[in-house]
Amino acid sequence: MATSPTEPELTETSSKGLAANRIGVFSGAVLGVSTVAPGYTLTASIGLIVAAVGLKMPAIFIAGFIPMFLTAYAYRELNSDTTDAGASFTWSTKAFGPYVGWMCGWGMVIATIIVLSNLAAVGVQFFYLLLARIFDHPTLADLGTSNKLVNILTTLALLAAATYISMRGITTSERIQYYLVGFQMIVLVVFSVIAFVKVGNGSAPGGLTFDIDWFNPFTGLTITAFAVGLTGSIFAFWGWDTCLTLGEESKDPERTPGRAGLLCVLTILGTYLLVALATMMYAGVGEEGLGLGNPDNADNVFGALAEPVMGRWGGILLFLAILVSSLASLQTTFLPVARTMLSMGSYRAFPAKFAEISPRFLSPAYGAAVAGVVTAVFYTAVTLLSERTLTDTIAALGIMICWYYGITAFACVWYFRHQLFANAHNIIYKFLCPLLGGTALLIVFVISVGESFDPENGSGASLFGVGLIFYIGFGLLLLGAVLMIVMRILRPAFFRGETLPRSTPETTSVR
Numbered sequence: 001m002a003t004s005p006t007e008p009e010l011t012e013t014s015s016k017g018l019a020a021n022r023i024g025v026f027s028g029a030v031l032g033v034s035t036v037a038p039g040y041t042l043t044a045s046i047g048l049i050v051a052a053v054g055l056k057m058p059a060i061f062i063a064g065f066i067p068m069f070l071t072a073y074a075y076r077e078l079n080s081d082t083t084d085a086g087a088s089f090t091w092s093t094k095a096f097g098p099y100v101g102w103m104c105g106w107g108m109v110i111a112t113i114i115v116l117s118n119l120a121a122v123g124v125q126f127f128y129l130l131l132a133r134i135f136d137h138p139t140l141a142d143l144g145t146s147n148k149l150v151n152i153l154t155t156l157a158l159l160a161a162a163t164y165i166s167m168r169g170i171t172t173s174e175r176i177q178y179y180l181v182g183f184q185m186i187v188l189v190v191f192s193v194i195a196f197v198k199v200g201n202g203s204a205p206g207g208l209t210f211d212i213d214w215f216n217p218f219t220g221l222t223i224t225a226f227a228v229g230l231t232g233s234i235f236a237f238w239g240w241d242t243c244l245t246l247g248e249e250s251k252d253p254e255r256t257p258g259r260a261g262l263l264c265v266l267t268i269l270g271t272y273l274l275v276a277l278a279t280m281m282y283a284g285v286g287e288e289g290l291g292l293g294n295p296d297n298a299d300n301v302f303g304a305l306a307e308p309v310m311g312r313w314g315g316i317l318l319f320l321a322i323l324v325s326s327l328a329s330l331q332t333t334f335l336p337v338a339r340t341m342l343s344m345g346s347y348r349a350f351p352a353k354f355a356e357i358s359p360r361f362l363s364p365a366y367g368a369a370v371a372g373v374v375t376a377v378f379y380t381a382v383t384l385l386s387e388r389t390l391t392d393t394i395a396a397l398g399i400m401i402c403w404y405y406g407i408t409a410f411a412c413v414w415y416f417r418h419q420l421f422a423n424a425h426n427i428i429y430k431f432l433c434p435l436l437g438g439t440a441l442l443i444v445f446v447i448s449v450g451e452s453f454d455p456e457n458g459s460g461a462s463l464f465g466v467g468l469i470f471y472i473g474f475g476l477l478l479l480g481a482v483l484m485i486v487m488r489i490l491r492p493a494f495f496r497g498e499t500l501p502r503s504t505p506e507t508t509s510v511r
Helices: 025-036 038-081 088-096 098-134 148-167 170-200 223-237 256-283 301-332 334-346 365-385 389-415 424-452 468-490
Strands: none
Touching (some): 025 170, 025 301, 025 334, 038 098, 038 256, 038 389, 088 098, 088 334, 088 389, 098 148, 098 301, 098 365, 098 389, 223 424, 256 301, 301 334, 334 365, 365 468, 389 424, 389 468
16 A cells, blocks of 8 residues: 655655665766667667758767756756755745746656657567567568558557556666666667778768768758757756756765766767768768658668668567567656656645555655656557657657746746855856756747747648647646646645745855
8 A cells, every 4th residue: 555745845856755876877877878778769760860961960969968968967966955856846936936837847747658658669660570570470570560450459558568568666766777778778878889890991872981970960951850859968967967856865965866867868968979970971861762761661660670780680689689679668767757747746736646665665656657658648649640659749849848848947047146146166067057958948848839830840640730739738837827726726836835935045055
């Protein structure tokens, strides 16, 4: 039976009964990398980015990294001041009040639901691709894509398994991740090296010669192309903040999460640039054959390139690595959403049931179960509405990410406003980095919402002439606003500032 902490009467952040002193810098970074899932992310996003920006893919990855890296400092500074499982929700509430905080928390929760559905979809695709290659039966691969009934049922089974593992707590998650993350990273590096070798000996179909201009985002791109590509790039870095939601379970809550987050984003950037250059130079960006611009390859780049680059058995190994990447991230992605809902329940922003902790595993098992059920419903609905689920949900996810990451960045500036210019550290890390990161995310958010109206910027699926991306992205934020009003009526204490009031650190407590 789950236990629920006494609902807080104090005006400070509260302990929620999570297992303490479990996560170090390296293990936190591993969990962050696992949530980002470079194998899954690259196969799902390379096609979208290349379709928008072509040879400028490396530049777009760097451009997407910059606001994330700048925002990482906002997360670090806020976590050092207030360590709380709610992370963005808690910090934005303390900075801007309950309404902005609730919407920030909602954005994080719904973004995670979208990612969970994507991870499950990619996992199912590669599960059947793997079976098709192992048993040399190509028709098996179609079960994961063209047969919607089989696809949905398999996805639901995968989600059920991942939900159960997540409910068992952080210790189980950490042990599994070392092996899963290590395996996928090694295979991605091997894939890249083989691709570079084939480019060098002239056996690559694309055979592009390296050009430093690929890293320059200021030439050859329109604003729209840049924004669409950047949305895909920002999606590619999503998940590193898992490290920050584990603050209450870290060995050094004030320092470990921030350091783990920075280590995570730097590792991911290096991996992305390596694989992006390898795939681009090997296959080219054309719209025929193995070209990365081929619409038939857009949703599954590694599915097309695995065997040409690595051969039959090497290709099977890559399929297994992407499957492992999806499964690993599917499990760890439950961690931040369950903990955010735990925090929202603890501060009475969500129903009290979400504040419950499993006494056996010391984990927010109820929140994880709810996340699993909602993800299953969401995935089923989107799959029935869209023929290219991944394309639409990735683009919509970019909107969500810009929303709650951007709010968090601005929350840092406002929360520390009385001490921003006290010293050089505060000027750089509490003011300039968060302000620049938040501004960049705000600009991308506005442009992305505008572009989402056009169905052609996604899969082509639409409702009443408006692109499905708009409904998934901005539409779900509007749904959150409605639910917030309902919660304001049902649980008014949070919205009156009684459980988690607005506050600022004392101006004398400067680093």
